Amino acid sequence: MKDTVPHTAPSTPYHRLAVLGAGSWGTALATVLARNGRSVRLWARRPDQAERINASGENADYLPGVMLPGGLSATADLASALKDVEAVLIVTPSSTLRQMCRAMAPHLPAGVPIALACKGVERDTGYLLSEVVAEELPGHVVGAVSGPTFARETALDHPTAATVAFPFGYKDRLNPGTSPAARLALSLSGGGFRPYVSDDLVGVEVGGAVKNVIAIACGMMSGAGFAENTRAALITRGIDEMKLLAQTLGGRRETVTGLSGAGDLTLTCSSTTSRNMSLGHQLGQGIPRPSCFEGRPVVVEGEVNAVSVTDLAHRIRVPMPICETVNAVLHKGANLQEAFNALWARPIEAEPFALDLSLDHPAPDTRLQFASLDGGLTA
Structure with missing residues (x-):
């Protein structure tokens, strides 16, 4: 035995x-x-x-x-x-x-x-x-x-x-x-x-790099007035983006379910003690980026890695729609409300990943109710 x-x-x-x-x-x-x-x-x-x-x-x-x-x-x-x-x-x-x-x-x-x-x-x-x-x-x-x-x-x-x-x-x-x-x-x-x-160094590193970007997404939606359903969805689907990137780079999917992936992501997305969550929350409230953190030059790793993670995903053809959305808002001038509406209206996919399925969304023009942004970031 x-x-x-x-x-x-x-x-x-x-x-x-x-x-x-x-x-x-x-x-x-x-x-x-x-x-x-x-x-x-x-x-x-x-x-x-x-x-x-x-x-x-x-x-x-x-x-x-x-x-x-x-x-x-x-x-x-x-x-x-x-x-x-x-x-x-x-x-x-x-x-x-x-x-x-x-x-x-x-x-x-x-x-x-x-x-x-x-x-x-x-x-x-x-x-x-x-x-x-x-x-x-x-x-x-x-x-x-x-x-x-x-x-x-x-x-x-x-x-x-x-x-x-x-x-x-x-x-x-x-x-x-x-x-x-x-x-x-x-x-x-x-x-x-x-x-x-x-x-599994690759799996651990991918979890650490991606979680900061997902935390900004959670902060954006929290600041815009959404609550626990939204945060849970972003965390869960964010873990899936981590898994796919880790696996493609030679890491193990199960590593991402551990402390350095799901654990770190859950903590970072749960409190504005995290600079990543805090930045997203302020942006979701309609505060312009130069005015976040009361104008202090605070380094936010997820803001930097929103670019590098999505660039890497493009190079190796890994779909990472949440990270893409954050990058678009932070660095490409995308309207926060429109970007997240587009994220939620993407084609319907399968869970688990192994089931190959993609269906056109039946209501692609549905608008999420961004109550806190009515006077702020709405186009």
């Missing part, structure tokens, strides 16, 4: 790690690692920010009121941040990842594993972020940390689960406990933070 007990090979955590990016999520991950007894260097782009973090024991710019544990030090010197580290987490915006890798290259110790805690698709190339790192930093195994995680809750040690994904080579399968995925998961384990290990 086959042994069904999970393999529990001995594993050793990484003890010296660098977290590159001192925003809210980078600081939260650094906090988790340091709380678990790891030595962590948190790299900040601005020297004044690093100095304030070290002086106050708090990242007041991004996580005010959260006191940082011992073992965590901030620096704006990349060489110092990377010196003698055993593993690196990159938590900088996806749009600057290639630039970040080039800056790291002269200082990165040979063979050190790199985990991405940023999400997206590179716009010009259509590469997943792991492919960007692999191209710029050959010789380093690349993975990702992803899941339903708001930074403040994670930093405050609320019970939180996430996926740590790396490719598994032959040696990793012989001794999974010594794989980079297992070692990083062990490094993060402790208190309320519970990681799970995956060997």
Whole structure:
């Protein structure tokens, strides 16, 4: 009889790690690692920010009121941040990842594993972020940390689960406990933070990239006055778009039903704590994009990835109508109300995907009642 007990090979955590990016999520991950007894260097782009973090024991710019544990030090010197580290987490915006890798290259110790805690698709190339790192930093195994995680809750040690994904080579399968995925998961384990290990990096990355775009769609419809039926429909059909893209790129559909796909999507689409959901909600209320977030220049990953995800989908001929709709509103001047009316009037399709069916919609001119937009975005 086959042994069904999970393999529990001995594993050793990484003890010296660098977290590159001192925003809210980078600081939260650094906090988790340091709380678990790891030595962590948190790299900040601005020297004044690093100095304030070290002086106050708090990242007041991004996580005010959260006191940082011992073992965590901030620096704006990349060489110092990377010196003698055993593993690196990159938590900088996806749009600057290639630039970040080039800056790291002269200082990165040979063979050190790199985990991405940023999400997206590179716009010009259509590469997943792991492919960007692999191209710029050959010789380093690349993975990702992803899941339903708001930074403040994670930093405050609320019970939180996430996926740590790396490719598994032959040696990793012989001794999974010594794989980079297992070692990083062990490094993060402790208190309320519970990681799970995956060997489907593509599936995990696709979930992370697409969920931000779907969250903007949910926010748009919520801001326009619609409620739970609409949000549930967008989440469910958004997961289907994730599955199809992941499968086409070589990932597994079932990965998208896990923490890094359905879990992350559900969280991001459930609260305006998410910048993606918040942006969509403001646009749905009729607030012009320059006036969103009270005019502050807030980076919203889904806004960037609405372009890159849909461009990638076009290149490999994957239909992603929700992402297309968001991209049209954000970047092509489409009227929000008309765009979502067109989305809802698309031909009737089958569920499950395996059933090949497409029927013309019997009432393509039906208009959704966008009550909150009557004086705003209606054409």
